[in-house]
Amino acid sequence: MRTTRCGSTSAPCATPRSPRWPTRSARCDSLPAVAGKEAPEGGPRIIAVASGKGGTGKSLVAANVGIFLATLGRRVVVVDAAFGSANLHQFVGVPRPHHTLAQLLANASVPVDQVIVDTGIPSLGLLAAEGDPATAANPKSAQVNKLIARLRQIDADVVVLDLAGGTAGTTLDLFLVADAGVVVVVPEPPAVELGYRLMRAAFVRRLRKVGIGAAADFPADELRMYEGGIPSPIDIRDRARDLDEGLADRVDAEMRRFRPRLVVNMARSKADMALCGDLARAVQRRFGVPVDPLGYLEYDDAVSVSVRRRRPLLVEHPESRVARCLEKVARRLVGRDTAELPALPASPETYYDLLGVDPGATEEEIRRANRRVREVYGRDSLVVGALYNKSRLDDLHVKLDEAYETLMDPTSRKAYDQALFPGGVPQAARREDSDNALAAVDRAAPAEPAPPPRPSPPPLAPDTEFTGALLREVREAMGIDLRAIAERTKIGMAYLEAIEEENVRKLPATVYVRGFLVQIARMLQLDEERVVDTYLARFRRARAATQPG
Structure with missing residues (x-):
């Protein structure tokens, strides 16, 4: 990278972008445009990367999506719009940018191209914010509006915004003006729950921007009824329908236009890898808006x-696992078309919609779908936190019970199908995975081998004594792998095996075993108190027998 001196210092500073930057006439038009709403004629496509909190890796995503698109021949500018907490320059390998975003905010006459610095990566420029004064952390609304207009004037194919974490008005405004808004989460409750909050807040902000914010003006005491204190899009629409049908129709139209993208970072387990699709489906069900899971x-x-080396990941470690994942995310982001998203479930959802199966699904497919949906919408699931309160989750579980019981009973299913499909059950072929965004993400996770035939469930009574062998029988009858319990409960495999084998020498103190049993009973849908009491009685006798004297 070419450098120059900054003021009186001798530290290297990035210069304005070099002649290597191609002119607009030289842009590569053979690549797909970023999916989403149309940008103004001649303007760049804007991708905004946001998160409900810091520490999720949104800067990593923003920087490397920009780098990857640049390697494809796109002219890209990455913009550090995390006002007051700028760090994007380090992710693209620029140590001390000479020009920053504050120059645009302070002086409307400064040409935007003059403050874009060269990153040393062909076709990639940086609009940095490192070293901006403290006042830059809270730009005024007028400044933000002018900045948005300036971003549309950048001579590039794609502009990638790295937004600040949270739901500040500036963050929401920039997220909403983007052609594609990406929400980054990690597999932890705070990140997921605040990601939900970001999407709720962005939709409310959207309604205010289009002049129908009155639909989201709930009384303060009523807001406490909603998860996170912000009603979801579907809550807003349903309440508006009780007040003004025309207003509800306008809210419904905005729901169909609001299309957040989703990325799960720092996936460690198979469950983490499937989380993106799980979150997308759950948000679509609870919010009523289309969500595009990027992976x-x-x-x-x-x-x-x-x-640590202040080097771009895709440059420093192009063959790493995470680099390959980033490339997949970037390709999906630029290759998606709105038509590829699956249709939102009808309201009310059919039993097939609830379980996520086709009307022609076999009993085994329905069983598998039921196990999966029970895991996703379990009370301790990472997916349901701040998405469903207890009452709504109870209602959903009742519907899932009804759906499963009806579809697994041949007589009930036949009567249901006749009422639902008077002209006969549709036999349309399923869409190919490549045409289905959600299936594409699910396919990205490692495929599971077909499970062996399951044994019949053991008989259980109120006075049943739960042994390790009986717990194993119940688990196997439900088709649950021991490793799945370990991933969900975070109990070590060695302890789970020792519980089923009743190997007391390998188990910890009684207080820990009690906690393990409670979590196992919940996952196996057993009476927690009965499991704990009967198993611990055997455990104490066995441990006493191993004590000397």
Whole structure:
């Protein structure tokens, strides 16, 4: 990278972008445009990368999506719009940018192209914010509006915005003006729940921008009824329908236009890899808006190594696992078309919609779908936190019970199908995975081998004594692998095996075993108190027998 002196210092500073930057006439038009709403004629496509909190890796995603698109021949500018907490320059390998975003905010006459610095990566420029004054952390609304207009004037194919974490008005405004808004989460409750909050807040902000914010003006005492204190899009629409049918129709139209993308970062387990699709389906069901799952990024030490060296990940470790994941995410982001998203479930959902199966599904497919949906919408699931309160989750479980019981009973299913499909059950072929965004993400996770035939469930009574062998029988009858319990409960495999084998020498103190049993009973849908009492009675007798004297 070419450098120059900054003021009186001798530290290297990035210069304005070099002649290597191609002119607009030289842009590569053979690549797909970023899917989403149309940008103004001649303007760049804008991708905004956001998160509900810091520490999710949104800067990593923003920087490397920009780098990857640049390697495809696109002219890209990455913009550090995390006002007051700028760090994007380090992810693209620029140590001390000479020009920053504050120059645009302070002086409307400064040409935007003059403050874009060269990153040393062909076709990639940086609009940095490092070293901006403290006042830049809270730009005024007028400044943000002018900045948005200036971003549309950048002479590039794609502009990638790295937004600040959270739901500040500036963040929401920039997220909403983007042609594609990406929400980054990690497989942890705070990140997922605040990601939901970001999507709720962005939709409310959207309604205010288009002049129908009154639909989201709920009384303060009523807001406490909703998860996170912000009603979901479907809550807003349903309430508006009780007040003004025309207003509800306008809210419904905005729901169909609001299309957040989703990325799960730092995926360590198979469950983490499937989380992106699970979250997307759950949000679509609860919010009533289309969500595009772009995929997951595997946890990889290459990230921390490249960050410490202040080098771009895709440049420093192009063959790493996380680099390959980033490339998949970037390709999906630029290759998606709105038509590829599956249709939102009808309201009310059919039993087939609830379980996520086709009307022609076999009994075994329905069983598998039921196990999967029970896991996703379990009370301790990462997916349901701040998405469903207890009452709504109870209602959903009742519907799932009804759906499963009806579809597994041949007589009930036949009567249901006749009422639902008077002209006969549709036999349309399923769409290919390549045409289905959600299936594409699910396919990205490692495929599971077909499970062996399951044994019949053991008989259980109120006075049943739960032994390790009986717990194993119940688990196997439900088709649950021991490793799945370990991933969900975070109990070590060695302890789970020792519980089923009743190997007391390998088990910890009684207080820990009690906690393990409670979690196992919940996952196996057993009476927690009965499991704990009967198993611990055997455990104490066996442990006493092993004590000397």
